[in-house]
Amino acid sequence: xxxxxxxxxxxxxxxxxxxxxxxxxxxxxxxxxxxxxxxxxxxxxxxxxxxxxxxxxxxxxxxxxxxxxxxxxxxxxxxxxxxxxxxxxxxxxxxxxxxxxxxxxxxxxxxxxxxxxxxxxxxxxxxxxxxxxxxxxxxxxxxxxxxxxxxxxxxxxxxxxxxxxxxxxxxxxxxxxxxxxxxxxxxxxxxxxxxxxxxxxxxxxxxxxxxxxxxxxxxxxxxxxxxxxxxxxxxxxxxxxxxxx
Numbered sequence: 001x002x003x004x005x006x007x008x009x010x011x012x013x014x015x016x017x018x019x020x021x022x023x024x025x026x027x028x029x030x031x032x033x034x035x036x037x038x039x040x041x042x043x044x045x046x047x048x049x050x051x052x053x054x055x056x057x058x059x060x061x062x063x064x065x066x067x068x069x070x071x072x073x074x075x076x077x078x079x080x081x082x083x084x085x086x087x088x089x090x091x092x093x094x095x096x097x098x099x100x101x102x103x104x105x106x107x108x109x110x111x112x113x114x115x116x117x118x119x120x121x122x123x124x125x126x127x128x129x130x131x132x133x134x135x136x137x138x139x140x141x142x143x144x145x146x147x148x149x150x151x152x153x154x155x156x157x158x159x160x161x162x163x164x165x166x167x168x169x170x171x172x173x174x175x176x177x178x179x180x181x182x183x184x185x186x187x188x189x190x191x192x193x194x195x196x197x198x199x200x201x202x203x204x205x206x207x208x209x210x211x212x213x214x215x216x217x218x219x220x221x222x223x224x225x226x227x228x229x230x231x232x233x234x235x236x237x238x239x240x241x242x243x244x245x
Contacts, residue, residue, distance in 0.1 A: 006067070007120055010092075010110050013071070018047045021065050021072045028057060030071060034088035035110075035119065037147045042117035043088055058084045067114040091147065096124050098156035099145065103127060105159070107152060108136065122152075123165055137162035 016030045028049030036043045047057045059073050060082055066072040094107040109123040122139040143158030 017070045019070050019072050020075050037089045040119045040141045061117045095151045100156050136165045138165050
């Protein structure tokens, strides 16, 4: 593989385009990842294509060349299509039971290294067992003693005080409320800014109106003066000195 090491969540790869590295043609989209329960590694994935994704093609994880916004795979046309091995499992939805027989939650996802395919942590949703709040929590691979087709048995110590991976619903509600509060404050600030802008504009318009009024008054006074001058009779010319003798 030519990609750099990266830890991704299984669900992040779903529905990504799968591209044949040799031909650059799209062969479908990632539909489901499969693990080997014993080794805890991704061993392949199912690619869907065709009408409504009805056609399924299996790719071994060894065929994966690059994982990015698209998944590049190496396809050898001279070899027959590969088939999903019997030991391939999909742990999503497995019931998580403790070794003392208690239900701790349900597996909803997992994190794995796309370079090696090794799962680093499973993610399980708590059902409130032993006061663990609603949310998504880390389940270390080493804590699982048995993984079947429907259930996984884990160490009770590993899930009694689990590390939270994602915020629970109650915290999300709190975050939404906090966001709305911040958004309301920003809205008030924006309204205040608009008011200040409107006030400044009104003051500028008022100053301009006063300026226009003063200019108009000066023009009116000038016109009145010109009219008065034009209405006054011309001065009487003085008689020449010869007429006075």
